[in-house]
Amino acid sequence: MPTVYVNDQPVEIGTAKLNCVQAAERAGVFIPHYCWHEALSVVASCRMCLVEVGELKDGKVTMQPKVVPGCQTPVKDGTVIVTGEYDKRDPSLPPLPYDPNYTKIPLGERAKKAQADTLEALLLNHPLDCPVCDKAGECKLQDFSYKYGRSESRMIDAKNTPPNKPHISSTITLFTDRCIMCTRCVRFTREISGTAELQVVGRGHHEEIDIFPGRPLENKLAGNVVDLCPVGALGSKDFLYKQRVWYLQTTEGVCNRCSTGCSTYVDSNKDIVYRLRARTNLQAQGYFICDEGRYGYHHANAAERFVRPVVKTDGRFQPLPWNRLLPQLKQEWAAATQTNPRGVVAVLSPFLTVEEAYLLGTYFKSLSPDVRLLLGPVPVIGEDDKYPKNTRGEPVEPVKFIIRAEKAPNRIGVAEVLKALQGDVIPLAAIRDEPLSAMWFAGGYPDPAHVDALIPTPWQPPALLVAHDILPTMVSAAAKYILPATTGFEKDGTFVNHAGYAQTFSRAVRPPVEVRSELQLAFDLLGRSGLVQPPAIRQELAAAIPYFAALAASATPSNPQIPNKSPNTRSLL
Amino acid sequence: MEKLTHGATMPIPESEVTWVEEAKLGLWEQLYVPALVAGLKTTLSHMFKPKITEQYPEQEPKLPANYRGVHRLNRDEAGRVKCVACYMCATACPAHCIDIVAAPAPPEWQKDGREKYPETFVIDELRCIYCGMCEEACPVDAIELTTLYDLTGLSREQMIFDKEKLLSVFDVTTQAGTDPIRTRSGPLGPASEPPPM
Numbered sequence: 001m002p003t004v005y006v007n008d009q010p011v012e013i014g015t016a017k018l019n020c021v022q023a024a025e026r027a028g029v030f031i032p033h034y035c036w037h038e039a040l041s042v043v044a045s046c047r048m049c050l051v052e053v054g055e056l057k058d059g060k061v062t063m064q065p066k067v068v069p070g071c072q073t074p075v076k077d078g079t080v081i082v083t084g085e086y087d088k089r090d091p092s093l094p095p096l097p098y099d100p101n102y103t104k105i106p107l108g109e110r111a112k113k114a115q116a117d118t119l120e121a122l123l124l125n126h127p128l129d130c131p132v133c134d135k136a137g138e139c140k141l142q143d144f145s146y147k148y149g150r151s152e153s154r155m156i157d158a159k160n161t162p163p164n165k166p167h168i169s170s171t172i173t174l175f176t177d178r179c180i181m182c183t184r185c186v187r188f189t190r191e192i193s194g195t196a197e198l199q200v201v202g203r204g205h206h207e208e209i210d211i212f213p214g215r216p217l218e219n220k221l222a223g224n225v226v227d228l229c230p231v232g233a234l235g236s237k238d239f240l241y242k243q244r245v246w247y248l249q250t251t252e253g254v255c256n257r258c259s260t261g262c263s264t265y266v267d268s269n270k271d272i273v274y275r276l277r278a279r280t281n282l283q284a285q286g287y288f289i290c291d292e293g294r295y296g297y298h299h300a301n302a303a304e305r306f307v308r309p310v311v312k313t314d315g316r317f318q319p320l321p322w323n324r325l326l327p328q329l330k331q332e333w334a335a336a337t338q339t340n341p342r343g344v345v346a347v348l349s350p351f352l353t354v355e356e357a358y359l360l361g362t363y364f365k366s367l368s369p370d371v372r373l374l375l376g377p378v379p380v381i382g383e384d385d386k387y388p389k390n391t392r393g394e395p396v397e398p399v400k401f402i403i404r405a406e407k408a409p410n411r412i413g414v415a416e417v418l419k420a421l422q423g424d425v426i427p428l429a430a431i432r433d434e435p436l437s438a439m440w441f442a443g444g445y446p447d448p449a450h451v452d453a454l455i456p457t458p459w460q461p462p463a464l465l466v467a468h469d470i471l472p473t474m475v476s477a478a479a480k481y482i483l484p485a486t487t488g489f490e491k492d493g494t495f496v497n498h499a500g501y502a503q504t505f506s507r508a509v510r511p512p513v514e515v516r517s518e519l520q521l522a523f524d525l526l527g528r529s530g531l532v533q534p535p536a537i538r539q540e541l542a543a544a545i546p547y548f549a550a551l552a553a554s555a556t557p558s559n560p561q562i563p564n565k566s567p568n569t570r571s572l573l
Numbered sequence: 574m575e576k577l578t579h580g581a582t583m584p585i586p587e588s589e590v591t592w593v594e595e596a597k598l599g600l601w602e603q604l605y606v607p608a609l610v611a612g613l614k615t616t617l618s619h620m621f622k623p624k625i626t627e628q629y630p631e632q633e634p635k636l637p638a639n640y641r642g643v644h645r646l647n648r649d650e651a652g653r654v655k656c657v658a659c660y661m662c663a664t665a666c667p668a669h670c671i672d673i674v675a676a677p678a679p680p681e682w683q684k685d686g687r688e689k690y691p692e693t694f695v696i697d698e699l700r701c702i703y704c705g706m707c708e709e710a711c712p713v714d715a716i717e718l719t720t721l722y723d724l725t726g727l728s729r730e731q732m733i734f735d736k737e738k739l740l741s742v743f744d745v746t747t748q749a750g751t752d753p754i755r756t757r758s759g760p761l762g763p764a765s766e767p768p769p770m
Contacts, residue, residue: 131659131712132689164688175688241675241689244660 002077005056007089007108008096013075020051020070020081031083032115032144034122034230035182036071038280039287039400040191044072046122046182048144050114052082052107056096063102067114084112084148112148119149122180125160125205126231133178135232137245141180162208168198169217171237171291172226174209179233181207185225192288192400194388195219209233220403221387223294227277238295239275243267251508252279254495255293256351256409256446256488260402261497262289266297266489266508273297273489273509283501290385290403299446299487300509305470306484308514317482322516326524329466329481334367336438336464341370343437343462347428348418349376350408351444352518353493354502354548355537357410357417359522360442365421366526373418374428376443377454379407404498407450409488413496420545432456442518443469444485451475468518484515491517492534494551502551504538636720638754641703643721644696644734645742647714647756653682654740655715658691662707662716670700671707694736698724708755717753719746 001012006027013023019042021031034046049070054063056078063080070081080096086108098107123145130136165174186198186209197217201210211217217225226236245267253266255276263281267274276297278289299305309325310317320328337344346364348357364371385403386395415425439462445451451473461478468483469476476482490511494504511517516524519532542552601607627634636642647655658675676692677683708717719742726732734742746752 129688131661132657136659161686164683241658241677244664246664247660 004075004077005080005096007081007083007086008093009090018075020053020068020073020075020079021049023075023079024051024070024081024083029083029085031070032140032148033071034140034180035184037184037187037228037287040184040187040228042072043183043187044069046180047118048115048122050118051084051111054080054082054098054102056080059097061096061098063099067110082107082111084108084115086111115144115148116150119145120154123149123153124155125177126180127159127161127177129178133175133232134235134240134245135178135229139232140230160205162206165210166237167216168209168211169222171295172217172222173235173237173240175233175235176208178231179209180231181209182230183209184228184230185209185234188221188225188228189217189219192224192388193219193221194390194396196391197222198225219389220290220292220385221288221401223291224278224288227288236275243269243274248274249508252505253489253508254284254409254503254505255289255296256495257290257293257296257407258404259406259408259411259498260285260404261409261495261501261503262293263503264289264293268489268509271509273300281503284497284503286401288401290401292403296446297487297489299470300489302471304472305512306472306476306482306515307512308484310482312480322514322524325481330525332464333438333440333466337367337371340437341368342372343435344368344371345374345431345436345438346371346440347374347376347442348414349441349443349445350378350411350414351376351446351488352414352442353410353491353495354413354417354551355493355534355541356442356491356518356522357414358421358541358545359519359526359537360440361417361421363522363525364440369422372426372431373422374426374431375411375415375418376441377428377451378411379445379447379450379454380405381407406498407447409497410495412498412500413494413502416496416547417541417545420547428454429456435460436462438462438464438466440466441468441475441479442485443467443473443475444487444518445469445471445473446487447471448473468521483521484512486511486515486517490515491519494538494548502548504551634722636722638720638752640720640722641705641718643698643719643724643742644701644707644739645717645719645746645753646694646736646739647717647743648740651685653687654690654694654736655713656691656694656711657687657713657715658689658694659712661710661712665706665710666701667704667706668700668702670697671695672697691736694739696734696739698732698734699729708753714755717755719753720751721746 001014003010003012004023006024006029009027011023011027013026021033021036024031031049031051033049035043036049047069050067051070052063053068053073054061061080063082075081122141126141130142133139136142160177162176165176168174181200183200186200189198190196197211197215197219198209199212200207202208223236226234247269248267249269251266251268253264253276255262255264262285263279265277265279267277276289276294278287280287308319309322311320311325346360348361352360361373364373383405386399387401388396390396418425443451448471451469455474459474459478465475465479466481466483467473467476467479468485470485470487489508492506494502496502517532519534519537523532538551542548542550649655658673660673660675663671663673672693672695673691674693675689678687678690682690703718705718721742724732
């Protein structure tokens with residue numbers, strides 16, 4: 001088995017093709033880096049990952065005389081890596097047979113000094129404007145300076161102060177003076193989005209990131225350059241100066257804007273979502289998310305959102321407290337079911353989690369098996385948008401990112417629940433010509449335009465229409481009851497993406513006070529008592545429907561702070 | 574003494590209690606008049622002694638320059654609020670009494686390198702504990718605690734100071750020559766100075 005030695009610790013790498021940074025990570029040693037990113041090509045331009053490298057051969061370690069960039073140096077059997085943290089290694093490990101001539105300078109000192117010097121160079125022109133910089137608190141330059149750098153600058157000359165470039169994009173601004181020229185953003189636009197809007201202009205001290213005149217950074221993946229930027233140079237205009245990052249609470253979420261179901265981080269403070277970021281999950285989407293998803297949280301904070309249940313009396317919507325509304329609603333609904341069960345339908349939208357669809361579906365079926373469950377409108381817009389693209393905007397192989405045309409996160413999951421509860425999946429459009437006496441529209445659509453576009457016309461609203469949604473739509477306008485729904489950030493649940501990959505996520509923020517979660521509502525309707533515990537419902541679902549059996553093993557999402565790991569995900573196909 | 578078991582409450586045994594009788598008053602003590610006269614003597618004697626306490630409110634106290642009273646928001650040379658809305662004070666504040674809403678600075682400010690400024694800056698003076706952590710945290714010496722101590726208001730709302738009011742405290746204290754110790758100590762910290770050219 002090929003073995004690499006990181007600070008004397010042997011690591012077996014198997015057949016993996018790794019560089020020093022990755023090999024060290026397997027040994028639990030962090031090598032700081034700015035320019036290197038797993039999904040991008042290697043340029044070794046930031047020089048932060050400098051390490052000492054050698055080879056163990058014939059019982060002797062031959063070290064290279066100079067430090068080398070770890071990101072650009074592949075490891076093989078017998079590679080010896082000595083990082084700047086060699087003095088913090090496990091002292092119980094036996095030291096390798098290093099050449100005594102090499103160890104005249106203590107091991108790790110060369111790398112440590114190289115990293116400190118690199119930081120000093122990176123900070124030569126970096127402004128000291130951390131107080132006004134949005135990145136402060138999650139800035140790699142701050143973190144590494146603190147850990148590996150020196151506390152003061154020896155620079156006596158004036159710093160370069162190139163002007164800011166807010167014009168590079170409608171969604172992104174560039175604070176040119178903060179840039180450390182890692183070129184991650186440039187490589188992203190060339191390699192992942194393929195649109196290549198960004199470039200480096202100038203040389204040496206005058207290098208700057210810039211766009212071609214008149215060709216701003218406008219592509220559907222552009223927001224990722226903000227995540228990629230290790231310093232505060234690229235800022236999202238959507239988030240600019242909204243919050244300091246240390247106030248934000250990070251929860252692992254799942255994007256609900258298309259059927260890819262990208263893994264995200266939901267950053268919130270005091271029950272307001274402020275930012276979504278990509279969470280690396282190679283099984284779902286990879287390393288990035290699209291702008292549609294990234295900026296697709298504003299519906300949760302929208303002013304026109306339904307925040308309390310209302311009932312239409314005398315042609316006007318009047319608020320009614322839940323404790324009076326629920327008995328009335330249950331009675332009317334049961335009456336409608338008794339009179340004509342075939343005229344009663346419940347629409348379960350593909351924005352519901354599988355747990356919600358299961359419990360609500362169970363309730364409607366419990367009233368009468370003749371009540372039909374329908375799959376809510378599934379918005380499909382255009383075709384799958386594949387990246388990278390070439391200059392003519394055509395997708396290029398290999399495809400690295402797909403924004404799917406199906407703009408709903410859980411069509412497969414809800415369809416499977418419907419199959420299990422009634423045998424087949426009936427789309428809403430199939431019953432367009434039938435006269436209905438009652439309809440329950442469990443929506444949760446973040447974009448009301450999708451609902452309005454997909455409701456079969458001419459729309460004949462039934463006498464008893466319950467609209468359960470987030471924002472006003474054609475359905476809610478014709479409804480008798482409007483129940484407020486929760487957004488994807490305000491609930492626990494599971495989505496099944498286009499490939500049958502199930503992802504469980506937990507609640508990031510609490511819904512507005514008078515909003516009841518769908519699961520709680522289902523509990524109330526079913527007459528169940530006790531605390532609503534999504535994991536327990538998930539277990540129940542896994543036991544009831546064989547398709548979801550794999551979910552039984554997933555507990556609550558554990559520590560939401562763990563980055564890059566999704567232990568609660570199972571492939572269902 | 575009986576051994577007490579853990580958690581049990583036992584009454585004190587009578588054998589351990591010593592009852593003390595109140596001293597019996599004689600006729601002289603029962604009159605109370607002598608005690609009354611003795612008290613009046615002390616009171617009257619103070620009326621003729623020199624006054625040693627501060628005669629507030631006729632006489633205003635002279636406070637040290639590092640007294641921690643009402644906050645002020647400093648202005649820069651151009652009269653704009655000096656605060657850069659970094660939230661350091663709000664983060665440091667143990668009473669959570671500072672509320673800031675940041676925004677990109679107006680375009681004319683940006684020429685001077687001002688990128689961010691506080692759109693609103695509110696301190697709840699009732700909630701504040703006047704610990705001075707905010708001025709210590711401020712990287713641009715924009716917030717300071719002044720020697721104004723007699724802060725009163727007719728309602729809670731009056732005691733919630735917004736940006737304009739905090740700036741007016743700056744104007745008042747600067748005109749009165751009662752700048753806080755930091756401003757009086759000469760040039761401010763290096764972070765508040767423009768970068769060397």
